[in-house]
Amino acid sequence: MAFTRSLKILIGLSALAATAAAGGAGAAEFPDRPVTIVVPFAAGTTTDLVARVVGEGMSENLGQPVVIENRAGAGGSVGTDEVVRADADGYTLSMGTVGTLAINKSIFPNLPYDPETDVTPIAFIGYTPTLLVVNAESDYNTLQDLVDASKSGDGVTFASAGNGTSGHLAGELVKERSGGNMVHVPFRSGAEGLTAVLSGEVDFMFYHPVAALPNIEAGTMRALGVSGAEGSSIAPDVPPIADTHEGFDLIAWFLMAAPADTPPEIAKRLNEAVEASLASDAVVAHFKKNGIEFGSIEYADLGTFISEEIAKWGDIAEAAKAGVD
Template sequence: MPTIFHQTRFMTLRCKAAALTVGVCLFSMFSSPVHAQDYPTQSIRMIVPFGPGTSTDTVARVMANAMSESLGQSIIVENKAGAGGTIGTEQVARSPADGYTILMGTVGTHAINKTLYKKLGYDPIKDFVPIGLVGQTPTLLIVKADSPFQSLEDLAVAASKPGGISFGSAGNGTSGHLAGELLKARLGGEMTHVPYKEGGMAVTDVISGQTQFMFYHPAATLPHIKSGKLRALGVSSATRSTSTPETPTIAEQIDGEFDLVAWFMIYAPASTPAPAVNALQKALHTALSTQAVKTKLSSQGVEQRDLATTDLNKFSQDEIVKWAELVKQSGAQID
């Protein structure tokens, strides 16, 4: 018969084994991967790497509200602006890959910045998994309504004269700046770039005649066009914009290719579990299919574009290559 000592020792070992089993179960429960049936269980943050009221912010809030309905959890938009969108974008890249922090990325954060910044704190391909393309927006080439410029040919003639002309943008390396540089390469002549701290200031100076033209998105320019303060001479996309179908494309008017559009894509940190990615993609697809979202995006000049999820990385890589050429051509560089 075992002694009391041996009985006690046996019971102690059995208790330790039981405790270890419970510990393993608890560890497994709290460290298990995200499952489709239980994601999401809490609110999700959507980081916007630009300030409130910007086109990216407006698009993000439309999508956050619509996707929340499908997911059954709120998506809270947080603005983390600064350094051309790199601050907020890097924050998402370094966030836990659990599906609860996502990003409204843009052509700037995930294509242009790759070449524009000497030291970029994130890799736009390796550090993210794309959820889906929200849409794209062409920019309008605008001039003052009562200016003598009635066509691109008029701009080319003015640029060929001593002193040339000037064009504004929302800043060095922005899509508007690079579109202006491409136009300069296509038309020739002297076109001096004038960067502004934000696009609204640049639009104001086109209206006042301080600069001769600029490329900017329809949401900010159409109200001024309708009020008679600005005139649109062309659209930067390969096809005419649904917002201004009467405005010819740049490509229609010049001898050479011209196809530049800004775009918005939702991303999650790399290694985000597949069930979370799938749930977010489903919610995005559902949102983009509703008429209410289509109408709201259209009012911002955002045009939907069908792109399979399997093509998203190739799309991003192709965009990096395309914009890299323009960044190098412009000479723009940010340390």
């Protein structure tokens, strides 16, 4: 996936004029009270930490407190549904992810919201590729070693944080592209899956670089590839899987979203606040430390981006039969 390095917000004057009568007064005063960012996952998760550091910068720019509320459940669907049902006034936002705004539409047949019609995309936050890791004592020194092993004997196994997660679907895509016998072993969390790889219970998994690197540096784990086509800044020596499997480009991303029908002028104000926060020293330092990459998408293209991601991950989920009944 290619990202531009500049973000130009283009909101037509006609759209502003159309909403002026209904919401102009309120928008002119926005915000005049605290803004809430709903994180649809538990406190301490990567999504939560990103929301908190970005929210702090937004608060400084908006001149109002930004409150973080955690509403975990159903792969992030519970918290996201809470946001889409909120008033479209800019005061309730969601820290959206590749799961809540793309993967879940294919995984949950009764998803209570539609990420293509029920949200107003505000700003692209950033993304992180994942590392394909194996036990350092295994015989797998390259991705090809792993693929060869998957085509002999009983094949190989791979762990994930659960059915339908990005790590699960990344493993399924490797399986589909290589034609090997790779069996998915879901765990309740990524940390449990990582422990299973370290113990030799499972052969490999895809995991966030910042969590896997301590084991790699300690010599107990080896990285064979990175899921993003552009590699990882925090693990620059790990080759992209796309180098040997053309078109392989899967990343976990974050995108701020509001309810559908949020007035364009309020969406613009929020976008400006997010962009100012992303340029702050605190956010730059946090992203660098945690292997989160910056990447901008034109404001007008955010909806298209979500639709394209839904289609891409949906194809993988369908091939993997990863839907939840």
